[in-house]
Amino acid sequence: MASASNDGTAPDPWHAQLGALGAFIRAQRQLADLSLREMAALTRISNAYLSQVERGLHQPSLTVLRAIADALGLTTDQLLAKAGWTRAVADDVPPGQQANTEASIRSDPRLTEAQREALLGVYRSFIEGRSGRSGG
Amino acid sequence: MASASNDGTAPDPWHAQLGALGAFIRAQRQLADLSLREMAALTRISNAYLSQVERGLHQPSLTVLRAIADALGLTTDQLLAKAGWTRAVADDVPPGQQANTEASIRSDPRLTEAQREALLGVYRSFIEGRSGRSGG
DNA sequence: GGGCATTGCTTGACATACTTATCAAACGTG
DNA sequence: CACGTTTGATAAGTATGTCAAGCAATGCCC
Numbered sequence: 001m002a003s004a005s006n007d008g009t010a011p012d013p014w015h016a017q018l019g020a021l022g023a024f025i026r027a028q029r030q031l032a033d034l035s036l037r038e039m040a041a042l043t044r045i046s047n048a049y050l051s052q053v054e055r056g057l058h059q060p061s062l063t064v065l066r067a068i069a070d071a072l073g074l075t076t077d078q079l080l081a082k083a084g085w086t087r088a089v090a091d092d093v094p095p096g097q098q099a100n101t102e103a104s105i106r107s108d109p110r111l112t113e114a115q116r117e118a119l120l121g122v123y124r125s126f127i128e129g130r131s132g133r134s135g136g
Numbered sequence: 137m138a139s140a141s142n143d144g145t146a147p148d149p150w151h152a153q154l155g156a157l158g159a160f161i162r163a164q165r166q167l168a169d170l171s172l173r174e175m176a177a178l179t180r181i182s183n184a185y186l187s188q189v190e191r192g193l194h195q196p197s198l199t200v201l202r203a204i205a206d207a208l209g210l211t212t213d214q215l216l217a218k219a220g221w222t223r224a225v226a227d228d229v230p231p232g233q234q235a236n237t238e239a240s241i242r243s244d245p246r247l248t249e250a251q252r253e254a255l256l257g258v259y260r261s262f263i264e265g266r267s268g269r270s271g272g
Numbered sequence: 273g274g275g276c277a278t279t280g281c282t283t284g285a286c287a288t289a290c291t292t293a294t295c296a297a298a299c300g301t302g
Numbered sequence: 303c304a305c306g307t308t309t310g311a312t313a314a315g316t317a318t319g320t321c322a323a324g325c326a327a328t329g330c331c332c
Contacts, residue, residue: 036280046321051281058319061197061289062216080198080216101247104240111237118156121218122163122258123241172310182291187311194289197319279328289318298309 019056021079026054028072042071154192157218162190163254164208178207 029039036054040047045064053060053068060068069076105111105119165175172190176183181200189196189204196204205215241247241255 035278037278048281048283048322049320052320055281059197059199061319062195062201064320065198076216077213080212101237101240101244104237108237118160118218119255119259121156121160121214122255171308173308183309184292184311184313185290188290191311197289200290273332275330275332277328277330280326282325283323285321285323287318287320289316291314291316293313293315295312296310299307301305301307302303 018059022054022056024079025068025072028074029054032072039068039071043067153218154195156192157196157215158190158192159258160218161204161208161215163258164210165190166257167254168208170207175204175207179203 029036034042036047036050039045040050043050043064045067049058049060049064050068052058053064065079066076069079101123102120105116105123108116111119165172170178172183172186175181176186179186179200181203185194185200186204188194189200201215202212204210205212237259238256241252241259244252247255
């Protein structure tokens, strides 16, 4: 049912990406010698849905993706990169001496871990942006 | 208009991450001097939904996340990191650095005025509402 | 030949992401 | 003050992700 074959509308590229992602997941699962149900038990995701994801019928949410990567012993980066979701950006920023503000944020007791991360992210993105960015 | 940052909702880690992600997106958008509707036009995502994402009310899908990253000139990875996707590689913080974060931000020569204001805004929004909440 | 467990897959119901239309407040103009 | 515009936020609806339950096929034991 509801297969996207007869849609008629513009074929969004996500179909292809989903196919690749699903195939990759399936390959990894079989490598690990897991059945759908076993993997379902590991990920707390229904075998039904896993099946659909592996066949590229659905776009899994971040939560699901993470659970899958976790169960397969992969990093989430590997999963997405394999599927072509992340644009690889060889853009490493070695933190040289810009430690003043960063250190303050890191040691600020008023921030929760999540907040700390977010704030550091904002700050770093500010600094990185000035160093020059490859236009695409 | 409630619109207060602190709703008193359940403190699931899920929520914290979403809040961080939303705050980050909002900061970036304002840095780029975009309104919600302008950004909506760029991302093809409704301003309404963008508003909800920025306030941490929803967990955006990969597609949406990517569109946002694209519009803001960020890499998908940067956004993904805030979305709780990457495991935080906690860096060590040199002791003795504990100081006034606000002051550090203010005196940071690497920040422009606009960035300074944005960062301070995020920081203040974080620590707002937790004042005087020490009992437990 | 008949059972029973295990495999991947489909179906129908629900939860959540996402959209279109609309709102109230803040801005400026005459 | 009336008017139009722009802002962020809300409501109700649509699309899509996700699950629990069940089906056809395969393999094993009798």
